Amino acid sequence: MTTADDDVCFRPATELAAMLRAREISARELLDAHLDRIDRWNPAVNAVVTLDVEGARAAADAADAALAAGEPVGPLHGLPVAHKDTHATGGMRTTWGSPLHTDTVPLRDELVVARLKAAGAVRVGKTNVPEFAAGSHTFNPVFGATHNPYRHGLSAGGSSGGAAAALAAGFVPVAEGSDMGGSLRNPAGFCNVVGLRPTPGRVPTWPAAIGWSQLSVQGPMGRTVADVALQLSVLAGPDRRVPIALDDDPSAFAAPLPERLDGLRVAWAPDLGGRVTVDPTIVSVLAASVPVFEELGATVDDACPDLSGADEVFGTLRAWLFEATFGDLARRHPDKVKESIRWNAEMGATLSGPDLARAETAHTKLYERMVAFFERYDVLLAPTTQVLPFPVEMEYPTEIAGVHQDNYLEWMRSCTLISATGCPALSVPGGFTRDGLPVGLQVIGPPRADRRVLETGHAFEQATGFGRRRPAL
Structure with a gap:
């Protein structure tokens, strides 16, 4: 495989989509270039855990035939995609990273998978996850x-860690994931790619056991903000089966993104108002990057919304969801479900009606304060993660800058606090440490202002070029 073939694997998905439609490259040629990279580098990275070479080639050939016949094609026509291994793929193994599902093959695609397929993407395989997507470090007993x-031996983050690593390594140009407490943002920050936690309901989740819940969302990942926006334009949109699905026309997300931010009012909160402990190296890297917003025409103030109650909201609602989703499973198979899932489900089992009522009351007040804050500011900036990538042998960091972390959720609070607000949040490459580790910048917008966070992240990305730095595999 030539250097030119490797180069095509790192081109933006928007550019590749245009090349495919212009027939400058065939879907089969593009797929084979990515399959070659997977063959060479995935054994060391372990991002793609299930691969269907023949099925992908058949789909790519069909995509080429459709274009040659003059048939209408979708926005992602011919682009290779890998799906998170917690998202059901019809006819392809989906394990949820659990020994209980090592050989499970769903009968149908879930909605996020089906929408990418309908847009023309070519399914290559599945990306690695923590067991049942619990935790922001990707490891499981199956794979x-x-x-x-960017550094073998260190974590790719999670729970969409396989997706982020696959993008960073040039295995696929587009990928998707999910995010309850940071699972689209955290791995994007660790792997120098882009991950969007959309407004709840922006990307409908179906099927879902608790369709009214707004804590966990699904969304796109890519190497550029424009690639993420392109995917959002096909993933978003109403679905009658999803009670919180938003009705907005998703095509607006694919419109060109600006490169200036004149008049934008930016708030910068490096420790989220003193509520999180962040590795000083991360704060130093981002503090050097934030002035770029002023160069782009924005004003920047040190300011943070009142996030009181966000911990209670996230902790209570997550525990309730874990009990509803995993409680029976953990009780039936305690030896085959990891301890952190059992712990979280047990917390949910002890919740009372008044506990949930207090959490939802705090949830409402938190939302109202966020709305008021965003009347004064257009976006909020914060670190995506509180720590740098850590050794893969470590289940989770137990200390940050000398401060003990009580459990597997504590070190992710820079993301979990924002999840509780219901606001869209984007992680974009924010710079590098002196020894070359990526640092993510979190761009948070008002409720439903997904387009605004994309515009802000895109302008910053274009001005800095951090996302163009590639790993030396």
């Missing part, structure tokens, strides 16, 4: 750990 392409 082992995913390594960070």
Whole structure:
């Protein structure tokens, strides 16, 4: 495989989509270039855990035939995609990273998978996850750990860690994931790619056991903000089966993104108002990057909304969801469900009606304060993660800058606090440490202002070029 073939694997998905439609490259040629990279580098990275070479080639050939016949094609026509291994793929193994589902093959695609297929994407395989997507470090007893392409031996984050690593390593140009407490943002920050936690309901989740819940969302990941926006334009949109699905026309997300931010009012909160402990190296890297917003025409103030109650909201609602989703499973198979899932489900089992009522009351007040804050500011900036990528052998960091972390959720609070607000949040490459580790910048917008966070992240991305730095595999 030539250097030129490797180069095409790192081109933006928007550019590749245009090349495919212009027939400058065939879907089969593009797929084979990516399959070659997977063959060479995935054994070390362990990002793609299930691969269907023949099925992907058949789909790519069909995509080429459709274009040659003059048939209408979708926005993602011919682009290779890998799906998170917690998302059901019809006819393809979906394990949820659990020994209980090692050989499970769903009968049908879930909605996020079906929408990418309908847009023309070519399914290559599945990306690695923590067991049942619990935790922001990707390892499980079925496939082992995913390594960070920027430093072998370090975590790729999670729970969409396989997706982020696959993008960073050039295995696929587009990928998707999900995010309850940071699972689209955290791995994007660790792997120098882009991950969007959309407004709840922006990307409908179906099927879902609790369709009214707004804590967990699904969304796109890519190497550029424009690639993420392109995917959002096909993933978003109403679905009558999803009670919180938003009705907005998703095509607006694919419109060109600006490169200036004149008049934008930016708030910068490096420790979220003193509520999180962040590795000083991360704060230093981002503090050097934030002035770029002023160069782009924005004003920047040190300011943070009142996030009191966000911990209670997230902790209570997550525990309730874990009991509803995993409680029976954990009780039936305690030896085959990891301890952190059992712990979280047990917390949910002890909740009372008054506990949930207090959490939802705090949830409402938190939302109202966020709305008021965003009357004064257009976006909020914060670190995506509180720590740098850590050794894959470590289940989770137990200390940050000398401060003990009580459990597997504590070190992710820079993301979990924002999840509780219901606001869209984007992680974009924010710079690098002196020894070359990526640092993510979190761009948070008002409720439903997904387009605004994309515009803000895109302008910053274009001005800095951090996302163009590739790992030396």
